[in-house]
Amino acid sequence: MNQAPHVAIVGATGAVGVEILSCLESRNFPMASLKLLASARSAGKQIAFRGQMLTVEELTEDSFKGVDIALFSAGGSISQKFAPIAAAANCVVIDNSSAFRQDPDVPLVVPEINPEAAYNHPRNIIANPNCTTIITLMALFPLHQKFGLKTIIASSYQAVSGSGQHGITELESQVRAVVDGHPVVRNVYPHQIAFNLIPQIDSFTDTGYTKEELKMLNEGRKILSLPELKVTCTCVRVPVYRSHSISVTAQFEKPLDLDLARQAYTDKPGVALMDNPAEGIWPTPLDSTNGDTCYVGRMRKDLAIDNALSLWVVGDQVRKGAALNAVQIAELLVNK
Numbered sequence: 001m002n003q004a005p006h007v008a009i010v011g012a013t014g015a016v017g018v019e020i021l022s023c024l025e026s027r028n029f030p031m032a033s034l035k036l037l038a039s040a041r042s043a044g045k046q047i048a049f050r051g052q053m054l055t056v057e058e059l060t061e062d063s064f065k066g067v068d069i070a071l072f073s074a075g076g077s078i079s080q081k082f083a084p085i086a087a088a089a090n091c092v093v094i095d096n097s098s099a100f101r102q103d104p105d106v107p108l109v110v111p112e113i114n115p116e117a118a119y120n121h122p123r124n125i126i127a128n129p130n131c132t133t134i135i136t137l138m139a140l141f142p143l144h145q146k147f148g149l150k151t152i153i154a155s156s157y158q159a160v161s162g163s164g165q166h167g168i169t170e171l172e173s174q175v176r177a178v179v180d181g182h183p184v185v186r187n188v189y190p191h192q193i194a195f196n197l198i199p200q201i202d203s204f205t206d207t208g209y210t211k212e213e214l215k216m217l218n219e220g221r222k223i224l225s226l227p228e229l230k231v232t233c234t235c236v237r238v239p240v241y242r243s244h245s246i247s248v249t250a251q252f253e254k255p256l257d258l259d260l261a262r263q264a265y266t267d268k269p270g271v272a273l274m275d276n277p278a279e280g281i282w283p284t285p286l287d288s289t290n291g292d293t294c295y296v297g298r299m300r301k302d303l304a305i306d307n308a309l310s311l312w313v314v315g316d317q318v319r320k321g322a323a324l325n326a327v328q329i330a331e332l333l334v335n336k
């Protein structure tokens with residue numbers, strides 16, 4: 001782009017929208033203007049940005065005139081309807097929903113992994129991958145570059161903020177109810193989340209996998225351009241506020257060397273090794289919360305599967321898993 005772009009955030013009042021604003025501000029993203037869009041409920045609300053108060057506008061079909069880049073984070077149905085409208089108005093959409101991720105004409109981009117894909121967007125839409133997929137691939141991509149990824153076997157431990165503010169409120173109110181000996185009320189999750197784990201995220205498909213798990217199965221293949229990559233995954237909701245964790249076993253094509261595997265993280269942007277079990281050092285979700293780095297630990301040669309490593313990775317799913325990744329994609333467009 002020749003000039004600083006006119007930018008819009010669709011869903012600016014939501015959990016990810018607020019974090020997008022924070023990333024634009026902290027990264028000093030160059031902009032000619034910024035438009036905040038949300039539902040009619042939020043129209044007129046004031047939000048501070050770079051020392052100014054910006055007024056939230058209602059999202060309409062006319063919202064995208066003169067906008068160069070729109071970051072969408074208002075859910076799949078809003079993206080389905082409004083992303084093509086924005087794209088037709090010559091605006092490049094960076095979409096956080098899953099609506100377009102498997103469209104062959106929509107690139108699925110993690111800037112540390114496949115930045116070049118962002119430049120080929122024939123529909124004027126670029127998709128941001130699923131949060132758990134992004135964090136898992138941040139851990140596996142440096143290893144893939146050295147050893148060639150063949151199979152991923154994963155279990156995720158996903159924080160309640162992945163369900164938006166309602167998930168956080170549900171955990172908080174249920175913890176209080178249990179501690180105070182009151183009945184637990186459920187609104188968001190199919191079972192109590194306080195002091196419990198729920199091995200279901202999103203609805204089940206006829207494969208027996210949930211939709212969330214199928215995203216993990218399918219999105220890595222597209223991002224890594226590995227159509228034969230084998231992935232299996234169980235996604236679990238855990239009573240953690242923020243940051244997803246993933247336990248991963250990965251099998252590789254080339255012979256593995258644990259020291260080389262550790263060195264693969266040296267000077268890699270966005271991911272770091274935090275791994276010294278003898279000293280009690282390995283990452284927990286709190287280590288990545290509100291930060292931009294994904295941390296990898298518990299790395300070891302897998303004893304059950306040939307030529308495989310097992311590891312643990314944590315990442316802030318609202319930042320690298322959503323807002324930050326979207327802003328990094330916008331940076332790719334601006335810096336081209």
Ligand code: A2P
Nearest residue numbers: 011012013014015038039041042059073074164
């Ligand atoms: P609003 O705050 O006005 O409801 P979250 O994922 O945290 O629930 O946030 C969802 C975001 O999507 C919010 O900014 C929300 O705005 C926005 N949103 C929801 N429904 C619509 C809609 N019909 N039109 C525009 N924005 C919407």
